[in-house]
Amino acid sequence: MAKKENRVVVTMACTECKERNYTTEKSRKNDQGRIEFKKYCCKCRKHTMHREAK
Numbered sequence: 001m002a003k004k005e006n007r008v009v010v011t012m013a014c015t016e017c018k019e020r021n022y023t024t025e026k027s028r029k030n031d032q033g034r035i036e037f038k039k040y041c042c043k044c045r046k047h048t049m050h051r052e053a054k
Helices: none
Strands: 007-014 020-027 036-041 046-053
Touching: 007 036, 020 036, 020 046
Parallel strands: none
Antiparallel strands: 007 020, 007 046, 036 046
């Protein structure tokens, strides 16, 4: 089995309403900065940018 030492679970927060909607995994080795995705926010009821939260 592969070791998951470099993978870490991060929470994604909406940039407009700051709601934490999604969780995802990222690689510490490949993605050292904060990741951003355009995802659907159920509170804003539209697609917005979601940024990695602390």
